[in-house]
Amino acid sequence: MSTTPTVVLVHGAFADAGSWSGVIEELQGHGIPVIAPPNPLRGLASDSAYIASVASQIDGPVVLVGHSYGGALITVAGVTENVVGLVYVAAYVLEEGESLGELQGRFPLSPLVSNLKEWTYPVPGADPGVEVTIAEGAFPSVFAADVPADVTKVLAAAQRPLAASAFEETAPVAAWKTKPSWALVAGADEAINPEVERFGAKRAGATIVELDGASHAVAVSRPKEVADLIREAVRATS
Numbered sequence: 001m002s003t004t005p006t007v008v009l010v011h012g013a014f015a016d017a018g019s020w021s022g023v024i025e026e027l028q029g030h031g032i033p034v035i036a037p038p039n040p041l042r043g044l045a046s047d048s049a050y051i052a053s054v055a056s057q058i059d060g061p062v063v064l065v066g067h068s069y070g071g072a073l074i075t076v077a078g079v080t081e082n083v084v085g086l087v088y089v090a091a092y093v094l095e096e097g098e099s100l101g102e103l104q105g106r107f108p109l110s111p112l113v114s115n116l117k118e119w120t121y122p123v124p125g126a127d128p129g130v131e132v133t134i135a136e137g138a139f140p141s142v143f144a145a146d147v148p149a150d151v152t153k154v155l156a157a158a159q160r161p162l163a164a165s166a167f168e169e170t171a172p173v174a175a176w177k178t179k180p181s182w183a184l185v186a187g188a189d190e191a192i193n194p195e196v197e198r199f200g201a202k203r204a205g206a207t208i209v210e211l212d213g214a215s216h217a218v219a220v221s222r223p224k225e226v227a228d229l230i231r232e233a234v235r236a237t238s
Contacts, residue, residue, distance in 0.1 A: 003061070004032065004033065007033065007034040007035075007065060008058070009065045011070055012067045013041055015155070015160065015217075016160050019067070020067075022227075023219050026223055026227030027230060027231070037050075037054045039069075041161065043165055044072055044171065045076075047166075048076035049077075051064070051073050052080045055082065061082055063085040064077060064086050065089060065233075066088055067219055069100070069162060072100060075093060075171055076173055076175065084179065085233045085237040088201060089229075090186040090216050092104075093183065095174055095203065096172070097172075103200065106196070106199070109193070111138070111190045112134065116134060118130055119132070131164060132164055134156070134159065136157070139156035140152040140156070141190060143155070144217035145190065146188070146222075174204075176206065181204050181207070182207045182229055182230075183201035183209070184210075184226060184229050185197045185198050185211070186214040186215060187211055187214055189215060189218075209229050
C-alpha cells in the first residue's frame, strides 16, 4: 500500500472535473497519484456521500481537495477514515450545523448572487427541482476574470448547474476538527466573497495562502500555485 496520499480533486458548481486539468498535470509531474471524480451537484448530503464513497475505495491515504462548493463537500466527506488532509481552494469551509447560505450571509454578498439564472430539472415522483447557473454574460467577470476570454466563453457554455437546495442543507460534521487543513484564498474572487474564504479557513485553523488578483477560477488561471499548496499537504501527511 502506498504511503503517498492519493489526491482527490472535487470541483464545485458551474464547473466540471476538467477545470482541474492544469493542477492534475502539475501533480502528475511530481509523481503524485490523483483523480478528479465528477461532482453530482445535487445537494450537500448526497454529493458528500458520493465523494466519501470514492475516497473510501482508494487503497491508502487520501488528501481531499475542494474548490468552491466542493469545499463544503470535503468538510463532510473528510471524516472518512483514510482521509488524512483537507485542502480548500477558493472554497466554503463550513462549521458543523451550518449551511452555505448561513456562512455566506455573514458577509456582503458577491456579484454571483445577482447573476444566477434558474432552471428546473425533473425529480422522479416529485415536483421539478430548481438548479442555477451563472448568466452567460456575467460569467467571465464573476467566475474567471483572470482567464483568457476565449477560454471563459467555453467555460460559460459548459457550466454544470447546482441544485438550489444545496444552499440550505447543513453540514452534519466538520472534518477539519480532526484532520489537518490548508486553504487558498483567491484575493479577487467575485463568486465567493474572499472574506468568506478567509473566515472559514481561519476558523478551521488551516494553513492559509492568499493569491492577490486571483479569480474564482484560480485552478484554471494559476494551476502551479494551487498544486504547490496541495503538494505541501501531501508532504505533510505522507
